[in-house]
Amino acid sequence: MEKFPTDETVWHGFVNWEKYPDRKEEAEKVLKQHTFTPIPEFQLIPLPSTNPILLGHRWKEYHLALGPNLNKIHEESWKIFKEEKRENMLVVLDFPMNCEPKRSDLLKSHITPNDIHFVRNHGGVPTVSDVNKYSIAIGGLVKNPGELLFNDLKDPAKFEQVEMTITLQCSGTRRIEQINLYPGEGDAHIHFIRPWAEGAISTARYKGVQVKDVIAYFGGVLPEGLHIEAIGADTYFKKNKVFNYTVSVPYRKAKYDEALLAYEMNGEPLPKIHGGPLRLVVPGVIGARSTKWVTNINILPEPSMGPVQRQEYLYYTQQVGKHNATFARGFSIQDMPVSSAILTPGDKEAIVHDGFIHCEGWAYSGGGSWVERVEISIDGGFIWNEVPEENLSPKHYYAMRLWKMDVPVPVEGWIELVVRCWDSHINTQPTYVRTAWNWTLHVTSSAHRVPVYSINRSIPATAQRLKLLEEHGEPIVPITHPVEFAVEGEDEYLDAMRLKGSREPVE
Ligand SMILES: Nc1nc2c(c(=O)[nH]1)N[C@H]1C(S)=C(S)[C@@H](COP(=O)(O)O)O[C@H]1N2
Numbered sequence: 001m002e003k004f005p006t007d008e009t010v011w012h013g014f015v016n017w018e019k020y021p022d023r024k025e026e027a028e029k030v031l032k033q034h035t036f037t038p039i040p041e042f043q044l045i046p047l048p049s050t051n052p053i054l055l056g057h058r059w060k061e062y063h064l065a066l067g068p069n070l071n072k073i074h075e076e077s078w079k080i081f082k083e084e085k086r087e088n089m090l091v092v093l094d095f096p097m098n099c100e101p102k103r104s105d106l107l108k109s110h111i112t113p114n115d116i117h118f119v120r121n122h123g124g125v126p127t128v129s130d131v132n133k134y135s136i137a138i139g140g141l142v143k144n145p146g147e148l149l150f151n152d153l154k155d156p157a158k159f160e161q162v163e164m165t166i167t168l169q170c171s172g173t174r175r176i177e178q179i180n181l182y183p184g185e186g187d188a189h190i191h192f193i194r195p196w197a198e199g200a201i202s203t204a205r206y207k208g209v210q211v212k213d214v215i216a217y218f219g220g221v222l223p224e225g226l227h228i229e230a231i232g233a234d235t236y237f238k239k240n241k242v243f244n245y246t247v248s249v250p251y252r253k254a255k256y257d258e259a260l261l262a263y264e265m266n267g268e269p270l271p272k273i274h275g276g277p278l279r280l281v282v283p284g285v286i287g288a289r290s291t292k293w294v295t296n297i298n299i300l301p302e303p304s305m306g307p308v309q310r311q312e313y314l315y316y317t318q319q320v321g322k323h324n325a326t327f328a329r330g331f332s333i334q335d336m337p338v339s340s341a342i343l344t345p346g347d348k349e350a351i352v353h354d355g356f357i358h359c360e361g362w363a364y365s366g367g368g369s370w371v372e373r374v375e376i377s378i379d380g381g382f383i384w385n386e387v388p389e390e391n392l393s394p395k396h397y398y399a400m401r402l403w404k405m406d407v408p409v410p411v412e413g414w415i416e417l418v419v420r421c422w423d424s425h426i427n428t429q430p431t432y433v434r435t436a437w438n439w440t441l442h443v444t445s446s447a448h449r450v451p452v453y454s455i456n457r458s459i460p461a462t463a464q465r466l467k468l469l470e471e472h473g474e475p476i477v478p479i480t481h482p483v484e485f486a487v488e489g490e491d492e493y494l495d496a497m498r499l500k501g502s503r504e505p506v507e
């Protein structure tokens, strides 16, 4: 008899921990007998330029320790990643899989193709072996708890099938800015704190059934039912304990048709890596609340006790850190704040242009707000240029907008490009990273800053120099490249100096 059984006729890689507390106890005993690879430092040393950037040895070892039904899941998950994702994805951590699209790919369309949608996993990818047998359990504070077959959920005679355009954003998006500016100041665990850049955000058109309708099918919610808990089939580890991935959102979200059980993504069956065959998608809140590989929906009187809900995704203020952080001192991150990013040009790029630098990026706001205005500054955030409405992708209730603009840059030299978004609630972004810095380095929502070197050909002196470089066959970039020839003759220099007049005052 295996210690941690799975029902392979329905699921592969799904050990039901939440239904069998004795399995949890047993797993804890097993894990306590092992010593696992220490968690590497990654903030105080430069990140390697490899892809994958970081390797998750410890999480693999946790799964290996639990034996036959989970000890191959890291290899199987990697295989699924290879099958479902584009080769050029930037892998922030290999296991659990955390990857973001290449910036230029993300900018191509405001609906993100499935093969480049970012992925954020906390464990392996469980798979359903027989969809005809797959069902989810509806429990807790509903009138008639029961089981719902996946095939029944998809039946239009039983449930209205709806489509919604939704952006998912991981609350760790743009964390790299907090790490780069203040290395070593925040929490240091690579399995919770990953160095995400601007790509942990993507948009898709989902098809599915509203949770509200599913609950109504089971007789409706009881008066004390205030939260929707969704349990996933993957295994999550925390301090030698095991869980199935479990989070919750207020039931209010379902009332407003903002909790969708989705089985289709951009017209295709939900990819395995994105929670296929069925996941919850909750617009407006952090990605973490959209449980993948759903096994249970429970209606609860208060938020789920799952550690991902209660002990992760907490936002601390500046004065809470390593030695005074308690779960109760943080507040649970739900709605996404207003945010934006410049995806091109890149950090410290030197750009040759004729007076305008082409910029592109995204802007997003959660919690029932949408993007109203995007602004770009070239002076660090004093003067702002508004992105014209026609340069913004379509407005949706629950989606980011891509933007582009040829920003006027009249100078040669270093400038700081800054983007900020204004949402439908007239909220805008904090000016500096420090303003919203927090111990767990979540929701980096400050205005995104990208220093670039402007090489402005519309300035005569610059145009002349570029011509000279061309004649001598010398490169314009990098700007650190030393010029091997004299850039001005002695006569030319003296003429210019004499024009300036005498160096000494006349009297
Ligand atoms: N079951 C399960 N659901 C999950 C997760 C997970 O690890 N397991 N990760 C969450 C997090 S933190 C995010 S940001 C989103 C990412 O969804 P995606 O991988 O489809 O982009 O899924 C959420 N749902």
Ligand SMILES: [Mo]
Pocket: 120, 169, 170, 171, 172, 286, 287, 288
């Ligand atoms: Mo996330």
